[in-house]
Amino acid sequence: MNAQRRTVIAAMLAAGLPIPAAFADDKLVLGFAQVGAESEWRTANTESIKSAAKDAGIELKFSDAQQKQENQIKAIRAFIAQKVDVIGFSPVVESGWGTVLREAKAAKIPVILSDRAVDEKDDTLWVTFMGSDFVEEGRKAGRWLLENYKGQGDVAIVELQGTVGSAPAIDRKKGFEEIIKAQPRYKIIRSQTGDFTRAKGKEVMEAFLKAEGKKINVLYAHNDDMAIGAIQAIEEAGMKPGKDITIISIDGVKGAFEAMIAGKLNVSVECSPLLGPQLMQAAKDLKAGKTLPKRIVTKESIFPMEVAAKELPNRKY
Ligand code: GZL
Numbered sequence: 001m002n003a004q005r006r007t008v009i010a011a012m013l014a015a016g017l018p019i020p021a022a023f024a025d026d027k028l029v030l031g032f033a034q035v036g037a038e039s040e041w042r043t044a045n046t047e048s049i050k051s052a053a054k055d056a057g058i059e060l061k062f063s064d065a066q067q068k069q070e071n072q073i074k075a076i077r078a079f080i081a082q083k084v085d086v087i088g089f090s091p092v093v094e095s096g097w098g099t100v101l102r103e104a105k106a107a108k109i110p111v112i113l114s115d116r117a118v119d120e121k122d123d124t125l126w127v128t129f130m131g132s133d134f135v136e137e138g139r140k141a142g143r144w145l146l147e148n149y150k151g152q153g154d155v156a157i158v159e160l161q162g163t164v165g166s167a168p169a170i171d172r173k174k175g176f177e178e179i180i181k182a183q184p185r186y187k188i189i190r191s192q193t194g195d196f197t198r199a200k201g202k203e204v205m206e207a208f209l210k211a212e213g214k215k216i217n218v219l220y221a222h223n224d225d226m227a228i229g230a231i232q233a234i235e236e237a238g239m240k241p242g243k244d245i246t247i248i249s250i251d252g253v254k255g256a257f258e259a260m261i262a263g264k265l266n267v268s269v270e271c272s273p274l275l276g277p278q279l280m281q282a283a284k285d286l287k288a289g290k291t292l293p294k295r296i297v298t299k300e301s302i303f304p305m306e307v308a309a310k311e312l313p314n315r316k317y
Helices: 003-014 040-056 069-081 098-106 134-148 167-180 198-215 224-236 254-261 276-287 305-314
Strands: 029-034 059-064 086-089 111-114 128-131 155-161 186-193 218-221 246-251 267-270 295-297 302-304
Touching (some): 029 040, 029 069, 029 276, 040 224, 069 086, 069 098, 086 276, 128 276, 134 218, 134 246, 155 198, 155 224, 218 224, 224 246, 254 267, 254 302, 302 305
Parallel strands (some): 029 086, 155 186, 218 246
Antiparallel strands (some): 267 302
16 A cells, blocks of 8 residues: 555544545555574564465565665665555664664655664654564573573683674673673673674684683573584584583574484573564554554563473474
């Protein structure tokens, strides 16, 4: 539905007039600018969005930015030019969105933030932000460590951070540090980005092992893909992942459950990518003139290796 038609419908709704079916029935068009295809999580998120659009009868214009902000901005500008009804996107990083979001606002196209947030102060630039509480995910990881780690004395932690400047990387670090600072024997001795990918996670873990070797007691990875890459590096260094080095990661993708069943990963904090149905419902509510909550938080759990085998058959991503 184009902008003019939407304005007229909103005015008719405000005046309490019935909308003639033919007038309101044209297909809702949603433009979605995706981060990329960097991880199992992202692949599942894309699949959820595409299948939910199909089920909802929504026309989806989809772009993959290959983890580049300039590509996402280009895609959003194209959606504005095409006069889509709603724009959705998962910002690859938190900053640098003000200009393009003001362009969408000027074009009277509502924007939904899905998965990740932006650090813009003017929150009229988006209608709602739906996704996980990344700080809480970091806290869950920290709490699990303090409650379950059996080693005595100082605990040397290495950290594989997500994409530099992204909301999940910033917030997962913040939440984890907030919890472990309660017990000073837990120390992060090395911390570097693995950009949420297996390949980079392996490469950085190789460097950590070269520098610190058997001193490393714990790996905290901001996502399962980097943890799985790190597991390969740990095994190639002749150490036992999940035993010599306790490994904590986030997402809860199938690969993590398989690693936990193999005894190579100790725990994965759930971060659900299945945001498609919520996103489509929000787009439909906007078309119907409803107001949305500013924040929709995804409900999530935590899966230690002991429950992995039982839980795997229930996993949807
Ligand atoms: C989190 C999402 C992160 C995942 C990674 O909601 O933005 O990006 O944790 C993904 O696996 O690459």
